[in-house]
Amino acid sequence: MASRREVLGGVAAATFLSSGWSAFAASRPYRVGVIGSAWMGRCNLFALMQVAPVDVVALCDVDHLMLTDLAARIAAFPDSVVRQTHKPQFYGDYRQMLKKHAFDIVIVATPDHWHALPAIAALKTGAHVYLEKPITVDVAEGKAILNAARAAGRVVQVGTQRRTSPPHVEARDRIVREGRLGKVGHVELYGYFHQRKAVFAPLAKPPATLDWEMYCGPAPLVPYRPDIHPINWRAFREFGNGYIADLGVHFVDTVRWMLGLRWPKRISSVGGVFVDKASPATVVDSQQAIWEYDDLLMTWSNREWGKVPDGFAGGWGAVLHGEKGTLTLSPSAYRFEPEGRGPVLSGNFDAELHRFPNDAKLLPSDRELVPLTRGNMRDFLAAIEQNKRPIADIEEGYISTSTSILANLAMDLGRPIRWDGKAECVIGDDEAQRRLVRPYRTPWIHPAGA
Numbered sequence: 404m405a406s407r408r409e410v411l412g413g414v415a416a417a418t419f420l421s422s423g424w425s426a427f428a429a430s431r432p433y434r435v436g437v438i439g440s441a442w443m444g445r446c447n448l449f450a451l452m453q454v455a456p457v458d459v460v461a462l463c464d465v466d467h468l469m470l471t472d473l474a475a476r477i478a479a480f481p482d483s484v485v486r487q488t489h490k491p492q493f494y495g496d497y498r499q500m501l502k503k504h505a506f507d508i509v510i511v512a513t514p515d516h517w518h519a520l521p522a523i524a525a526l527k528t529g530a531h532v533y534l535e536k537p538i539t540v541d542v543a544e545g546k547a548i549l550n551a552a553r554a555a556g557r558v559v560q561v562g563t564q565r566r567t568s569p570p571h572v573e574a575r576d577r578i579v580r581e582g583r584l585g586k587v588g589h590v591e592l593y594g595y596f597h598q599r600k601a602v603f604a605p606l607a608k609p610p611a612t613l614d615w616e617m618y619c620g621p622a623p624l625v626p627y628r629p630d631i632h633p634i635n636w637r638a639f640r641e642f643g644n645g646y647i648a649d650l651g652v653h654f655v656d657t658v659r660w661m662l663g664l665r666w667p668k669r670i671s672s673v674g675g676v677f678v679d680k681a682s683p684a685t686v687v688d689s690q691q692a693i694w695e696y697d698d699l700l701m702t703w704s705n706r707e708w709g710k711v712p713d714g715f716a717g718g719w720g721a722v723l724h725g726e727k728g729t730l731t732l733s734p735s736a737y738r739f740e741p742e743g744r745g746p747v748l749s750g751n752f753d754a755e756l757h758r759f760p761n762d763a764k765l766l767p768s769d770r771e772l773v774p775l776t777r778g779n780m781r782d783f784l785a786a787i788e789q790n791k792r793p794i795a796d797i798e799e800g801y802i803s804t805s806t807s808i809l810a811n812l813a814m815d816l817g818r819p820i821r822w823d824g825k826a827e828c829v830i831g832d833d834e835a836q837r838r839l840v841r842p843y844r845t846p847w848i849h850p851a852g853a
Contacts, residue, residue, distance in 0.1 A: 431456075431458075432455075432456035432457050432458040432485055433451075433455055433456065433457050433458065433507040433508050433784075434458050434460050434504070434505065434506050434507045434508070435448070435451065435457050435458065435459050435460060435506060435507065435508045435509070435510065436460055436461045436462070436463065436500055436501070436504060436506045436508075436509045436510070436525075436530075437459070437461075437462045437463065437473070437491075437509075437510045437512065438463045438464075438497045438500070438509060438510065438511045438512070438513060438517075438521045438525075439463070439464060439510075439511060439512035439513035439514075439517070439535070440462045440463070440464040440466075440469040440470050440472075440473040440512075441464070441466070441469045441473075441512075441633040442512075442633065442634065442768060442769075443512040443535050443562070443772075444462075444464075444473070444510060444512035444513075445473055445476065445769065446769050446772040446773050446776055447510050447512055447533055447535070447562065447776055447780075448473075448477070448510060449480060449482075449765070449769070449773050450773050450774075450776035450777045450779070450780045451508070451510070451533070451780045452477075452480060452482065452483040452484065453482045453483070453484065453759060453773070453777060453780075454484070454777055454780050454781050454784070455484055455780070455784055456484045456485040457483065457484065457485065457487075458485075458487070459477055459487055459491045460491060460492065460504050460506065461491050461492040461493070461494060461500050461503070461504055461506075462474065462491045462492075462493055462494070463493075463494040463495070463496070463497045463500045464493075464495070465495055465613060465614040465615075465617045465618045466612060466613045466614075466618075466632065466633070467493070467495070467612040467613075468612050468613075469633065470493045471493075474490055474491055474493075477491065478490070481761045481764075482759050482761050482762075492504075495614055495617065496617065497520075497521045497524065497525075498524065501521075501524055501525060501528050501530075505528070505529070506525070506528065506530040507530065507531065507787075508530060508531050508532070508533065508787075509521075509522075509525035509530040509531075509532050509533075510532075510533045511525065511532060511533070511534050511535060512535045512562075513535075514618075514636045514637075514642045514643060515535075515537055515539065515540050515642060515643040515644065515648070516540045516620065516621060516622040516641070516642045516643065517620055517621075518534060518535065518537075518538055518539055518540075518544070518548075519538075519539050519540075519544035519545075519547060519548055519850055520620075520621065520847070520850065522534050522538075522548050522551070522559070523547060523548055523551040523850055526548075526551045526552055526554075526555040526557050526559070527551065527555060529555065529557065530557065531557045531558040531559070531560075531783075531787050532552070532557065532558075532559045532560075533559075533560050533562065533780070533783055534548070534559055534560070534561050534562065534797070534800065535561075535562045536561050536562045536563045536652050536653070536656075536800060536803075536804065537643070537644060537648040537649070537652045537800075537803075537804040537807060537808070538561055538797070538800045538801060538804045539801075539804055539808075540622075540642075540643060540644060540808075540841055541808065541838075541839060541840055541841040542805045542808055542809070542839040542840075543839050543840040543849070543850075543851035544841075544849070544850060544851065545800070545801040545804055545805055546801065546827065546851070547850035547851050548797055548801070548850075549797050549798055549801050551850075552797045558783065558786045558787050558792075558793055558796075559793075559796065559797035559800075560779060560780075560782065560783035560786065560793040560794075560795050560796070560797075561656075561795040561796070561797060561799065561800030561803075562776070562779065562795070563652065563653055563656040563657070563795050563799075563800065563803060564653075564775045564776055564778065564779045564795075565653060565654075565656070565657040565660075565732075566656070566657070566660050566779075566782075566794045566795050567778030567779045567781070567782050567794060567795075568735070568752065568755075568775060568778060569750070569752065569754070569755055569778070570735065570736050570737050570750040570751050570752055571657060571661075571732065571737065573737070573750045574661070574730060574732065574737035574739070574750065575660070575661045577739075577748065577750075578728075578730050578737070578739045578748065579661050579662065579723075579730070582727075583725075583727060583728055583739060583741065583745075583748075584723060584725030584726075584727055584728055584729075584730055584739075585725045585726035585727030585728070586725060586726045587662060587699060587723050587724065587725045588698070588699060588700070588724060588725075588726070589699070589700050589701075589702070589724045590658050590662075590699065590700070590701040590702070590721060590722070590723050590724070591702050591704065591721065591722040591724070592651055592654045592655065592658070592701065592702065592703045592704070592720075592721050593703070593704045593705070593715055593719060593720060593721070593722075594646050594647070594650040594651055594703070594704070594705040594706075594718070594719040595704075595705070595706055595709075595711040595712065595715055595718045595719065596650060596711075596717070596718035596719045597707050597708065597718075598637060598638070598646060598649070598650075598707065599638045599646070599679065599682065599684050599686060599688055599707035600630070600635055600638055600682060600684060601679040601681070601682050601708075602681075602682065603628050603630055603631070603635070603682065603683050603684070604628050604629045604630050605628070606626050606627065606628055607627060607628065607629055608627070609627045613632065615627050618632065619641075619844070620844070620847060621843040621844050621847035621849070622641045622642055622844060623641045623844060624844065625639060625641050625642075628683070637649050637686070638682070638684035638685070638686050639684060639685045639686065640685045640686055641685065643686075644807060644808055644811050645686035645687060645690070645811065646686065646690075646705050646707070647672075647690060647692060647703055647705060647807050647810055647811060648804065648807040648808060648811070650705075650719045651692075651703050651705070651807055652803050652804055652806075652807045653719075653734075654719075654720060654721040654732065655701075655803045655806050655807055656795070656799065656800070656803035657721065657732060658701060658721055658723065659799070659802065659803060659806075660799070661723070662699070662723075664696060664699070664701075665802060665824055666802060666805075666806070666822055666824030666827075667694035667695055667696055667701070667806060667809075667822060667824075668695050668696060668697070668821065668822060668824070669694075669695040669819055669820070669821050669822070670692070670693070670694055670695070670806075670809045670810050670812075670813050670819060670820045670822060671692070671693050671810075671813050671818075671819035671820070672690060672691065672692035672693070672703075672810040672811065672813045672814035673690070673691055673814060674687040674689055674690030674691065674692075674705075674814050675687050675688075675689060676688050676689075677689050678707075678708045678709075679707065679708060687705075687707075687814075688706070688707040688708055689705065689706050689707070689708075690703065690704075690705045690810075690814065691703065691704055691705075692810035692813070692814070694806060694810070703810065714731075717733035717734050717735070717736075719733075719734065720732045720733040720734060726742070727741060727742055728740055728741040728742050728745070729742075734771075735751060735752035735771060735775070736749065736750065736751040736752060737749060737750050737751075752771070752774070752775070755774045755775075755777075756770075756771070756774050758774065758777075759773075759774070762774055779794075779795060782794045782795070809822060812835060812838055812839075813835075815838075816832075816834065816835060816838075818832075820832060820835050
């Protein structure tokens with residue numbers, strides 16, 4: 404299949420929107436398919452529609468209600484560079500969708516256990532992929548996606564948006580790169596933004612509009628509860644890796660990018676369910692993790708209960724402790740406080756939130772995420788058109804996701820893990836090495852061949 408660049412003859416001129424944003428213009432819209440049509444699929448698609456001409460060809464979801472809801476929102480979306488002239492086709496199985504259509508871009512925004520197989524399948528058709536974080540539920544899946552992307556010569560951008568978020572870019576350039584922090588010896592990541600439900604609805608029969616067997620897919624077949632889908636699957640290890648991989652991975656990735664970190668050398672973690680014991684959720688409600696680098700400690704602290712500690716802005720983020728000062732990163736802002744004399748510096752996302760006034764009309768859950776994703780989408784498109792790696796390339800997503808997963812693995816095993824970053828394997832622990840691959844439920848086959 405010809406590349407997007409070949410199809411368009413390299414045409415990627417800019418056209419100016421009334422908002423002041425420049426949009427990619429091309430000889431025809433990007434043909435887009437979405438796998439996973441709920442919250443993040445919707446936010447990612449809308450951000451793409453705001454910055455590029457898009458033809459939303461098809462939507463895939465195991466829940467028919469998600470398909471009809473997103474199709475209606477697409478038709479009414481006011482900020483699309485080009486208006487959608489037809490209703491996207493619906494699919495309940497991504498394999499059928501990919502077989503039927505030729506896409507330029509496929510957005511994969513399913514629960515985490517359904518990231519690897521659709522992403523690899525889309526890459527094999529010649530599509531570029533925008534892949535939600537964390538990219539996988541095990542380490543071997545991540546390596547398989549990376550290999551598939553390189554073999555196909557396609558761009559995979561991961562939805563860790565802070566590498567293109569204006570305040571975080573400013574913090575990297577203004578604080579870290581200018582040396583205001585000095586030597587950074589400790590980074591604290593934290594997640595006190597409560598997501599783990601203490602109470603779930605009783606077990607029930609799945610509605611006729613939801614294919615629960617396909618929802619579970621390669622994961623264990625979890626008994627259906629009405630409030631697992633579409634948001635609270637994050638409370639179940641069967642579908643993901645808990646909040647260290649959901650929230651924590653954002654700032655694992657941000658800090659790695661800011662400080663130029665690759666793989667940790669040693670990983671340890673402890674955690675458990677200490678308070679909300681009656682919940683059927685299978686993720687822990689409390690966790691501490693430590694990643695050791697050559698001359699840096701990075702830690703994660705998560706508590707799904709109790710008060711958010713004073714000074715931990717937004718309930719989740721990161722604090723970089725340097726010899727010359729402290730940099731606090733929240734989801735949409737930063738604040739630098741020097742040791743001794745000197746100005747306190749800060750920045751936020753406010754200007755970005757006003758570039759598209761219609762963002763205020765989005766669902767409350769989408770009003771920050773769509774603006775936050777626009778920069779990532781523009782970088783994704785530039786990488787496609789210029790045949791280069793994007794800023795949140797699949798390799799970076801693989802390292803950041805695996806860093807989070809390895810902490811859970813150390814917690815599960817009850818012992819630290821030593822990691823060989825060059826060979827990308829566990830050192831001296833055969834059981835931990837085996838657990839880099841999580842078994843798939845029949846008849847699904849793990850992309851690593853296990």
